[in-house]
Amino acid sequence: xxGFWNSTAMRDESALFIRQEGADNTQVSLLxxxxxxxxxxxxxxxxxxxxxxxxxxxxxxxxxSAPPGSAIPVKRAAELTAPVGSQPYDLRxxxxxxxxxxxxxxxxxxxxxxxxxxxxxxxxxGPIPRFAGERLPNTLRMLRASExxxxxxxxDSISAGCNASKWAGAPPFRxxxxxxxxxxLRVAYGSAISFANLSVGGTTSAWGVQEIxxxxxxxxxxxxxxxxxxxxxxxxxxxxxGGNLQxxxxxxxxxxxxxxxxxxxxxxxxxxxxVADIARLFEYRDALxxxxxxxxxxxxxxxxxxWAELHRRKDPLxxxxxxxxxxxxxGHALYAQVASALLIE
Numbered sequence: 542x543x544g545f546w547n548s549t550a551m552r553d554e555s556a557l558f559i560r561q562e563g564a565d566n567t568q569v570s571l572l573x574x575x576x577x578x579x580x581x582x583x584x585x586x587x588x589x590x591x592x593x594x595x596x597x598x599x600x601x602x603x604x605x606s607a608p609p610g611s612a613i614p615v616k617r618a619a620e621l622t623a624p625v626g627s628q629p630y631d632l633r634x635x636x637x638x639x640x641x642x643x644x645x646x647x648x649x650x651x652x653x654x655x656x657x658x659x660x661x662x663x664x665x666x667g668p669i670p671r672f673a674g675e676r677l678p679n680t681l682r683m684l685r686a687s688e689x690x691x692x693x694x695x696x697d698s699i700s701a702g703c704n705a706s707k708w709a710g711a712p713p714f715r716x717x718x719x720x721x722x723x724x725x726l727r728v729a730y731g732s733a734i735s736f737a738n739l740s741v742g743g744t745t746s747a748w749g750v751q752e753i754x755x756x757x758x759x760x761x762x763x764x765x766x767x768x769x770x771x772x773x774x775x776x777x778x779x780x781x782x783g784g785n786l787q788x789x790x791x792x793x794x795x796x797x798x799x800x801x802x803x804x805x806x807x808x809x810x811x812x813x814x815x816v817a818d819i820a821r822l823f824e825y826r827d828a829l830x831x832x833x834x835x836x837x838x839x840x841x842x843x844x845x846x847x848w849a850e851l852h853r854r855k856d857p858l859x860x861x862x863x864x865x866x867x868x869x870x871x872g873h874a875l876y877a878q879v880a881s882a883l884l885i886e
Contacts, residue, residue: 543878544670544878544879544881544882545572545665545875545878546665546667546669546670549659549660549661549662550579550657550658550659550660551571551572551573551575551656551657551658551659551660552657553655553656553657553870553871553874554571554572554655554656554657554658554871555584555653555654555655555656555859555860555869555870555871555872556569556570556571556605556653556654556655556656556855556859557569557616557649557652557653557654557856557858557859558607558613558614558615558616558654559615559616559617559618559621559856559858560615560616560617560618561618562617562618565608565609566606566607566608566609567606567607567611567615568599568604568605568606568607569604569605569607569856569859570603570604570854570855570856570859571603571604571605571656571658571855572603572664572665572851572854572855573603573658573660573661573664573665574601574602574603574660574661574664575598575603575658575659575660576658576659576660576661577658577659578592578596578598578605578656578657578658579657579658579659580655580656580657581595581596581605581613581654581655581656581657582654582655583614583651583654583655584650584651584653584654584655584706584711584713584869584870585650585651585706585711585712585713586655586712586713587712588612590611590612590613590654591612594610594611594612595607595608595611595612595613596608596611596613603854605656613654614651614652614653614654616652620642621641621642621858621864622634622639622640622641622642623639623640623641623642623643624639624640625637625638625639625640626640627640628640628643629643630643630865631815631816632814632864632865633814633815634813634814634815635813635814635815637815641811641813641814641864641865642864643863643864643865644704644861644862644863644864645863646704646709646710646711647704647706647709647710647711648863649704649858649861649862649863649864649869650704650706650709650711650862650869650870651711653859653869655871665850666850667846667847667849667850667851668843668846668847668850670842670843670878670879670882670883671882671883672882672883672884672885672886673840673883673884674883674884674886675837676833676837676838676839676840676883677763677801677803677838677839677840677883677884678801678837679762679799679800679801679838680762680763680801680884681884683732683762684726684729684730684732684884685730687730687731687732688732689732689733689734689735690726690732690733690734690735690762690763691735691736691737691759691760691761691762691763692719692722692723692726692734692735692736692737692761692762692763692764692765693736693737693738693739693756693759693761693763693764693765694719694736694737694738694739694740694765694767695739695740695749695753695755695756695764695765695766695767695789696740696744696749696765696766696767696768696805697740697741697742697743697744697745697767697768697769697770697771698740698741698742698743698744698770698866698867699718699740699767699770699807699808699866699867699868699876700717700718700719700738700740700765700767700805701717701738701740701741701742702716702717702718702719702720702738702740702873703717703742703862703863703867704862704863704867704868704869705717705718705862705868705869705870705873706870707720713870715870715873715874716873717873718868718873718874718876718877718880719736719738719740719765719877720736721873721874721876721877722765722876722877722880722881723736725877725881725885726881726884726885729881729884729885737759737761739752739755739756739759740767743771744768744771745768745771745772745775745777745785746768746769746772746777746781746782746785746786746789747772747777747781747785749766749768749785749786749789750785750788750789750792753788753789753792753793754792756789756793757792757793757796757797760797761793761797761800762797762799762800762801763800763801763802763803764793764800764801764802764803765802765803765805765842765880766786766789766790766802766803766804766805767805767807768782768785768786768807769782769805769806769807769822769825769845770807770808770810770822770866772825773807773810773817773818773821773822773825774810774814774816774817774818774866776818776821779821779824779825779827779828782825782828783825783828783829783831783832786804786828786829786832787832790802790832790839794838800838801838801839802838802839802840803839803840803841803842803880803883804829804832804833804839804840804841804842805829805841805842805844805876805880806822806825806826806829806830806841806842806843806844806845806846807822807825807844807845808844808845808847808848808866808868808872808876809822809845809848809849809852810865810866811857811858811861811864811865811866812852812857813857814865814866819849822845823845823849825845826841826843826845826846829841830843840883842876842879842880842883843879844875844876844879847875847879851875860872
């Protein structure tokens with residue numbers, strides 16, 4: 542799973558075609574300007590769409606167009622909203638007139654398509670993840686010696702795997718980012734990577750402090766700490782958030798001095814959600830960068846900045862798993878790629 546920022550081929554980029562009122566064709570933006578579209582398929586991979594009949598690339602752009610009669614699933618904007626108060630959660634849009642449609646399982650997966658294409662290099666203008674072996678020397682030494690590594694994932698619903706197709710029980714059953722990250726390390730180094738996923742949906746960094754004993758009990762070599770989404774929508778002050786992550790790290794190091802950490806700066810929620818606080822999540826990212834820079838043994842996987850660039854180029858509903866605050870398969874793959882780049886040159 543090579544980093545997309547280093548490649549000239551994009552594999553299975555997700556897109557959701559939304560028809561605007563009064564429009565004949567439906568258009569969707571891709572991350573890069575394609576040189577050649579290799580395939581457009583359903584997210585399950587079970588349907589393959591035909592160029593010319595089902596879609597066309599608008600020449601010289603990053604835009605795909607679906608004409609009338611296309612077999613590609615096309616949704617009207619009204620179909621992606623719900624009446625206020627009609628869903629289990631408060632998902633009001635910023636205009637207050639409706640709620641963002643919530644997908645508890647594979648609803649968005651079923652509406653999205655996957656696009657594979659080639660493109661010219663140098664189009665990614667966001668952050669480029671860098672190898673951080675010097676920040677994680679113990680883990681790197683074990684990997685290079687093909688020694689077994691005990692990995693623990695500890696975070697909220699994103700890290701629990703929510704809305705990955707394997708979690709949702711939908712084809713093609715792709716894993717959440719933690720499992721893909723462990724697989725990448727196995728392939729790159731030949732190490733036996735065992736991992737425990739202790740993540741729980743709806744949790745915050747404060748919960749992580751209370752439950753950090755679960756992580757210690759696993760005797761980890763490498764811990765992925767991935768909180769922030771729920772802290773941000775709940776209004777947790779940045780000082781408290783940073784302190785909670787620091788407390789988790791200190792507790793693990795007290796029992797496992799050689800343990801190292803990947804600190805995940807969370808993806809961004811749908812900016813149309815009325816409680817989405819994008820600026821606060823960037824403050825959390827900065828707090829994690831400060832913790833990572835404070836000493837050896839920690840590195841930051843900056844998904845916050847990656848997601849900001851994704852949202853600049855694509856509709857958030859094209860890369861969402863639930864409409865609001867979870868990644869889809871494509872998003873989980875990006876999580877895995879960014880984490881893997883820290884330990885795989």
